[in-house]
Amino acid sequence: MTGYLLRRVGQAVVVVIGLLIVIFIMIHLVPGSIARSVLGVRATPGRISLFNSTYGLNEPLYRQFLTYLGQLAHGNFGISYQLQQPVSTLIAQRVPKDIVLVGLSTVLALVIALPMGIYQAVHRDRIGDHLLTGASFTLYSMPDFFFAFLLIAAFSVQLHIFPPEAPSASSLGGLLADPRALVLPVVTLALVSLASFSRYMRSSAIEVLAQDYIRVARAKGLPRRLVLSRHVLRNSVLPVVTMVGLSFPSIIAGAVIAEEVFNYPGMGLLMYQAATSHDIPILLGCTLVIGVATVVGSLAADIAYAVIDPRVRYGRG
Amino acid sequence: MAAAEADPARAAPALARPGGRRELAPGLASFARSGTGRAGTGLAVAIVLFSFLGPLVYHTNQVTVRLNLASLPPGSGHPLGTDASGYDVLGRLMLGGQSSLELGLGVAVATAVFGTLYGAVAGYVGGFVDAIMMRVVDTFLAIPSLVFLLIMVNIFTPNVWIIIALLTMLSWLTAARLVRGEVLTLRTREYVQAARMMGGNSPRVVFRHLVPNAIGVIVVNATFTIADAILTYAALSFLGLGLPPPHADWGTMLSNGLNYLFDSYWWMVYPPAIMLILTVIAFNLVGDAIRDALDVRLQGR
Numbered sequence: 056m057t058g059y060l061l062r063r064v065g066q067a068v069v070v071v072i073g074l075l076i077v078i079f080i081m082i083h084l085v086p087g088s089i090a091r092s093v094l095g096v097r098a099t100p101g102r103i104s105l106f107n108s109t110y111g112l113n114e115p116l117y118r119q120f121l122t123y124l125g126q127l128a129h130g131n132f133g134i135s136y137q138l139q140q141p142v143s144t145l146i147a148q149r150v151p152k153d154i155v156l157v158g159l160s161t162v163l164a165l166v167i168a169l170p171m172g173i174y175q176a177v178h179r180d181r182i183g184d185h186l187l188t189g190a191s192f193t194l195y196s197m198p199d200f201f202f203a204f205l206l207i208a209a210f211s212v213q214l215h216i217f218p219p220e221a222p223s224a225s226s227l228g229g230l231l232a233d234p235r236a237l238v239l240p241v242v243t244l245a246l247v248s249l250a251s252f253s254r255y256m257r258s259s260a261i262e263v264l265a266q267d268y269i270r271v272a273r274a275k276g277l278p279r280r281l282v283l284s285r286h287v288l289r290n291s292v293l294p295v296v297t298m299v300g301l302s303f304p305s306i307i308a309g310a311v312i313a314e315e316v317f318n319y320p321g322m323g324l325l326m327y328q329a330a331t332s333h334d335i336p337i338l339l340g341c342t343l344v345i346g347v348a349t350v351v352g353s354l355a356a357d358i359a360y361a362v363i364d365p366r367v368r369y370g371r372g
Numbered sequence: 373m374a375a376a377e378a379d380p381a382r383a384a385p386a387l388a389r390p391g392g393r394r395e396l397a398p399g400l401a402s403f404a405r406s407g408t409g410r411a412g413t414g415l416a417v418a419i420v421l422f423s424f425l426g427p428l429v430y431h432t433n434q435v436t437v438r439l440n441l442a443s444l445p446p447g448s449g450h451p452l453g454t455d456a457s458g459y460d461v462l463g464r465l466m467l468g469g470q471s472s473l474e475l476g477l478g479v480a481v482a483t484a485v486f487g488t489l490y491g492a493v494a495g496y497v498g499g500f501v502d503a504i505m506m507r508v509v510d511t512f513l514a515i516p517s518l519v520f521l522l523i524m525v526n527i528f529t530p531n532v533w534i535i536i537a538l539l540t541m542l543s544w545l546t547a548a549r550l551v552r553g554e555v556l557t558l559r560t561r562e563y564v565q566a567a568r569m570m571g572g573n574s575p576r577v578v579f580r581h582l583v584p585n586a587i588g589v590i591v592v593n594a595t596f597t598i599a600d601a602i603l604t605y606a607a608l609s610f611l612g613l614g615l616p617p618p619h620a621d622w623g624t625m626l627s628n629g630l631n632y633l634f635d636s637y638w639w640m641v642y643p644p645a646i647m648l649i650l651t652v653i654a655f656n657l658v659g660d661a662i663r664d665a666l667d668v669r670l671q672g673r
Contacts, residue, residue, distance in 0.1 A: 193649060198606045198645075201648075304513070311516075330522035342523075
C-alpha cells in the first residue's frame, strides 16, 4: 500500500509539472503582444515596453517559466493585469465558494443517484426502470446551460420561488446568508453529474445483485431492505466512488457554465473573464489550482476505494 | 442467449474470418435485435436525412438578413417561425444539423485515428515509453476541457477545422486510454504471439492483429465522441466563443434563442434544443447498444 501510494503521488507530481509546462506554453501562444491586448490598440510604444518590462514579458520563455516557478514556491501566483490584485488573493476568495457549490451539488447528486440506481437495478427492465433510464438519458443529452435556463424559466420567472441570480457577496458568510439563491446553481450542477452517477450505480448494482452472497443473505432470512442497504449499497457504491473522482473535470466545466449563467462569483467566472481579457496570471493560477485538484481527486478516489473495499489491496504491480 | 447459437448459419462463416470480424459478427446480430439500438439507429438516420436531404425539399433563404421578417411566430410559410435575423427556423435547423453532424463526425474520426494509434503504440511497446506516453495523457486530462477551450479559442480565430482540432485534442485522451487498455490484454493472447513468432514485424502485429481486435472499443468510443463533441461545442457557443454568424449550428441557434426565452419566443429555443438532445440521445443509444452487443459477458442475460 505504501509503495503504491508513493508511486501514485510521484505520478501526480510529474503530471502537475507537465500541466504547468503545457498551460504556460499554451497561454504564451497568444498571437500579437499580450501588452497590446491588455492596454488596448491605442497604447504607445513606451507604455508597451514599460508593461513588458514590469511583467518580465520580454525575457525568453524559459526564463519566464523559471521565474514563475520561483514565485510559486513562495506562494506567489503573480498579479492580475486587469484587476491589479494578487492572483492568490483572488483565488483564495473564490475557492471556498467553489467548494460550497461543487460540494453541495455532488452530495445532492449522490443522495439522489444512489437510491435511484439501486431502485432501477432491483426493478430492472420494468416500467419504472425504463422511465428513469429515459429521464437520465435526456438529462445527460441536454446542454448544461439549457437546463439552467429551463430551471430559471420555471422557478424564477413562472413560480417566483428562487431568484435567478446567485448572491454576489464577496465573503462566504454573505453567500450562505441567502440560501435560496444558491438552490438553482447547485441543482443545475447536480443534474450535470446525476445522470452519469445513476447509470454507473445501476449497472454496478445489477452486477452485485447477481452475486451469490446476496442470495445467501436473502436465504438466511434478512429482510430485503437490510440486504439492499447493507450488502447491495456497500458493494455497488465502489465504481461510483471512482467515478466521482474522475468526473471532477466535467463538474468543473459544468461549474464554469453554471457560474456564467447565475453570475455565481466563483473561480469559473473569474477564469472566463480572465480568458476573454488575456489576463494570463489569473488563467495560469486558476488552471493550476483546478489541475492539482483534479489530480488529487483521482488520487483520493483510488485511496477511498482501498479504504471502503477491504478486498482491494494495492501491491507492487 | 448468444447470437451464435441463435443463428448458426450466420455465425459459422464468421468464425472462419480473420481479425476482428469474427468478434463483430455475432455482436452485430445481437445489435440488430436490441430495441434501443434500433431506436437509436433509426433516430440517427432520420436526423441525418432531415439535415442533408431536407434542404433539397424545403427551400428557404438562409443567406440574406430580412429584418421585416424577424421573430415571426410559427405560421403559414414558416412552420417554425423565423429568428431574430429573419431566417426561417425550420430551414436553419436543417442547415445547423449539417454543421453539427459534420463537426461531431469530424471529431469522432480524428479522435479514433489519433487515439487508436497513440493507445496501440503505448500498449504494444509498454515499459518506459508507455509510462511516459500515459503521463502525457494524464497531464492533458487534468486540464479542465472548458478552460482549455476558453484559452485556445481566444488564441486562434476559430473556424470549423480549428474547432474540430481543438475538440479532438480533448477527446483523443479517453480513446487512447481505452485502446491502450485493450491492447494490453490483447498482446498476451496466443494469436499475437503466434504472429510475432512467424516473423510479423511490429507494425503488422499492431495494425493487422491488435487494432482490428480492439475495433469494438474504438467504434463505441467514436459514437459517444460524436455526441460529446456536439454538446461541448454547444457549450462553447453559449459562452460566445463559437463560430461567427454566417455559420449555423444547433448550439449557436439555441444559445442565441435563449436571449429571447423570456420574451416567449419559444420557437427559437425549443426546436434547436430538441434536435440537439435527440441527436445526442441517438448516438448514445447506438453506442450503448454496440457496447452491450460486443460485451460477451452480457450476452445471454
